[in-house]
Amino acid sequence: MEHYIEHGPSFAWLRVKLRPGVELQGEAGAMVRMDPQVVMTTHLNAPKNAGFFYKIWALLVAFMRKVLGGETMFVNRFTSAGQGEIVLAPTLSGHIIHHALSAGRRLFVQTGSYLASAGAVSTQVRLGGLRTLFGGEGLVLLECSGEGDLWVNSYGGVVPIEVNGSFIVDTGHIVAFDGALDFKVKSVGGIKSFLFSGEGLVCEFRGRGTIYVQSRNLKALVSWLSPLLPS
Amino acid sequence: MVMKYDILDSPDFAFLQLTLNQGEQCVAESGALVAQDSQIEVRTSMRGGLLGAAKRKLLGGESLFQNTFISHGAGQRLFLASAAEGDMRAQTLKAGEEFFLTSGAYVAHIGNELVIDTKFGGVRGFFSGVGVFMLRIVGPGTVFYASYGALHPVSVGAEGYTVDTGHIVGFESGVSYRVRAFNGFKGLFFSGEGLVADFSGHGTVYVQTRNASSLVSFLHPFRRVKSNNS
Amino acid sequence: MHFEIQYNPAHSLATAHLNVGESVRAEASAMVSLSSQVDVATNTGPAGRGGFFQKARRGFLGGESFFQNTYRARGPGATVSLAPQLCGSMVVHELGTGPSLLIQASSYVAAPDSVDVDTQFQGFRGFLSGESLFFLRASGYGPVLLNAFGAIETIDLDGELIVDTGHVVAFTEGIEYSIDKAGGGWIQSFLSGEGFVLRLRGRGKLYIQTRNPTEFGHTVGVMLPARSS
Numbered sequence: 001m002e003h004y005i006e007h008g009p010s011f012a013w014l015r016v017k018l019r020p021g022v023e024l025q026g027e028a029g030a031m032v033r034m035d036p037q038v039v040m041t042t043h044l045n046a047p048k049n050a051g052f053f054y055k056i057w058a059l060l061v062a063f064m065r066k067v068l069g070g071e072t073m074f075v076n077r078f079t080s081a082g083q084g085e086i087v088l089a090p091t092l093s094g095h096i097i098h099h100a101l102s103a104g105r106r107l108f109v110q111t112g113s114y115l116a117s118a119g120a121v122s123t124q125v126r127l128g129g130l131r132t133l134f135g136g137e138g139l140v141l142l143e144c145s146g147e148g149d150l151w152v153n154s155y156g157g158v159v160p161i162e163v164n165g166s167f168i169v170d171t172g173h174i175v176a177f178d179g180a181l182d183f184k185v186k187s188v189g190g191i192k193s194f195l196f197s198g199e200g201l202v203c204e205f206r207g208r209g210t211i212y213v214q215s216r217n218l219k220a221l222v223s224w225l226s227p228l229l230p231s
Numbered sequence: 232m233v234m235k236y237d238i239l240d241s242p243d244f245a246f247l248q249l250t251l252n253q254g255e256q257c258v259a260e261s262g263a264l265v266a267q268d269s270q271i272e273v274r275t276s277m278r279g280g281l282l283g284a285a286k287r288k289l290l291g292g293e294s295l296f297q298n299t300f301i302s303h304g305a306g307q308r309l310f311l312a313s314a315a316e317g318d319m320r321a322q323t324l325k326a327g328e329e330f331f332l333t334s335g336a337y338v339a340h341i342g343n344e345l346v347i348d349t350k351f352g353g354v355r356g357f358f359s360g361v362g363v364f365m366l367r368i369v370g371p372g373t374v375f376y377a378s379y380g381a382l383h384p385v386s387v388g389a390e391g392y393t394v395d396t397g398h399i400v401g402f403e404s405g406v407s408y409r410v411r412a413f414n415g416f417k418g419l420f421f422s423g424e425g426l427v428a429d430f431s432g433h434g435t436v437y438v439q440t441r442n443a444s445s446l447v448s449f450l451h452p453f454r455r456v457k458s459n460n461s
Numbered sequence: 462m463h464f465e466i467q468y469n470p471a472h473s474l475a476t477a478h479l480n481v482g483e484s485v486r487a488e489a490s491a492m493v494s495l496s497s498q499v500d501v502a503t504n505t506g507p508a509g510r511g512g513f514f515q516k517a518r519r520g521f522l523g524g525e526s527f528f529q530n531t532y533r534a535r536g537p538g539a540t541v542s543l544a545p546q547l548c549g550s551m552v553v554h555e556l557g558t559g560p561s562l563l564i565q566a567s568s569y570v571a572a573p574d575s576v577d578v579d580t581q582f583q584g585f586r587g588f589l590s591g592e593s594l595f596f597l598r599a600s601g602y603g604p605v606l607l608n609a610f611g612a613i614e615t616i617d618l619d620g621e622l623i624v625d626t627g628h629v630v631a632f633t634e635g636i637e638y639s640i641d642k643a644g645g646g647w648i649q650s651f652l653s654g655e656g657f658v659l660r661l662r663g664r665g666k667l668y669i670q671t672r673n674p675t676e677f678g679h680t681v682g683v684m685l686p687a688r689s690s
Contacts, residue, residue: 010243010471011611033624156244169266215246224314243471381472394494440474445546453682
């Protein structure tokens with residue numbers, strides 16, 4: 001799909017030229033501007049072949065998250081009868097990276113980092129337990145696979161790290177990583193560190209593959225600001 | 232034995248990459264960890280002993296604890312970043328050389344002999360009621376600090392210069408200051424209580440181009456409201 | 462006077478360089494620093510006629526009220542440095558022989574006295590999304606300092622465009638505009654996360670910011686501890 005990533009690396013946005021017959025899917029709330037002939041429809045982010053009960057469950061979760069805050073599972077789909085341009089932008093400052101997905105390649109993306117996709121890309125939510133749904137510690141990932149385009153955003157800058165062995169990343173700093181890597185969520189040090197270090201959970205990666213690390217962290221922003229807030 | 236370090240992505244979203252060899256260590260603010268190679272151990276300890284830590288807790292929302300990262304291998308990478316969107320700098324100090332930093336700007340330091348004096352300027356409300364206080368840093372060693380926004384150095388001379396207290400990151404010795412209320416509007420809510428510092432003397436003042444109070448003020452209406460029976 | 466802008470696009474700082482006797486009016490919360498030859502006066506100009514605007518704006522635009530300070534140079538080399546609340550860029554729009562500028566209220570930073578800023582111009586408040594849109598109208602001549610959350614995209618509009626309201630910084634008068642729901646119905650507008658859009662048609666200059674302050678506020682605000690009022 002013809003696309004341009006502009007105003008990066010600090011405040012990147014994604015400009016896509018739509019043609020008849022192609023569809024761009026973007027996370028809810030990301031639209032910046034569009035030509036008047038572009039049509040937007042809103043959908044639940046369930047896989048197209050998902051069963052009835054999965055869809056009900058997903059709808060319930062989505063409504064709860066929308067009300068309580070956190071990632072919604074609604075996406076917008078954009079099409080155009082003729083040529084039409086649309087621009088999408090993430091919520092936080094930072095960059096956007098494009099991944100071309102092809103058969104056999106899987107990418108795990110932190111849900112907050114998903115911006116848009118096109119083509120036959122499937123995005124399945126992998127939940128780390130009920131707590132993680134409501135912003136608790138842990139990792140909520142989207143498993144992306146198929147054929148097509150995927151756009152992912154970072155909070156702050158993004159650094160690709162080639163892993164050959166093992167590597168540790170604070171969970172809030174993960175943008176995405178190769179599906180081939182093994183990963184395990186754990187605390188950064190011993191019991192004392194877990195309780196007092198002020199660090200959240202970390203993810204230990206093993207194997208060979210690329211991890212995309214972002215230089216800012218939303219939970220750290222919240223920790224920094226919380227003591228400064230009036231009651 | 233100079234440890235290798237790089238400040239990347241300056242000035243927009245700066246972060247620090249340190250390379251530690253066997254036995255080398257770095258002390259960092261809690262919450263600063265981005266990523267690390269696996270052979271780095273993290274040890275959490277109380278800052279400045281029990282008394283120092285208790286005193287600091289009274290002064291502001293600062294963490295009582297600090298993390299020491301110790302390498303057990305060669306070429307172990309450690310990535311650190313501040314929570315705020317902005318720049319980072321390294322200030323390498325010679326033995327006895329002083330540098331003054333606002334507490335929130337401190338990220339990490341290397342050099343076991345570096346002194347971080349928290350008793351200096353530890354008067355509550357020195358800069359604003361939000362528990363920000365000055366650190367007096369004495370070399371030898373290197374201190375890494377961050378700004379919210381860009382880091383804008385200003386050379387202060389005889390005519391003096393006035394800076395909103397929420398925008399001060401640090402300053403060199405040789406510069407003196409006087410804090411007073413600003414005689415204009417500073418906005419109704421939480422914009423740093425309207426204090427400014429009049430600097431004079433000779434040296435560089437490091438100003439940051441954003442301030443936390445403004446961000447807090449912006450976010451306040453978006454917070455959920457506590458329900459009556461909670 | 463002129464504005465010097467540094468550290469675009471992320472952490473912009475605008476320094477107003479004033480000649481002796483010149484003054485600049487700026488949003489109260491924007492002040493970063495001052496040189497020694499500057500007198501400051503408070504300006505309650507909008508308070509009298511700005512009733513609705515003041516109350517409404519305070520509620521929805523981040524708690525900042527529209528108070529301004531006037532900075533006047535009493536000696537040579539006077540400077541005032543200004544910065545907005547959020548990260549992003551600043552840009553100067555020169556007013557003169559061209560049309561007036563309609564500015565989204567939180568995007569206005571500062572201007573000299575030769576620019577008249579009408580704060581009563583237009584207000585609109587969203588329903589489900591809690592979004593609001595207030596425009597100021599700047600006319601006269603001189604530089605107007607605008608801020609953007611994120612980077613600024615300048616568009617020479619000649620035709621029609623749909624822009625999410627949270628991304629609008631300013632546009633020249635003469636461009637027709639109407640407010641519309643982004644999606645088909647109210648439910649879709651709520652679920653799509655888009656809220657309201659501005660349909661713009663005509664010719665003129667349009668400034669857009671690449672991030673949406675309301676989106677940012679909601680995303681972070683919901684993660685912060687609740688407030689008591």
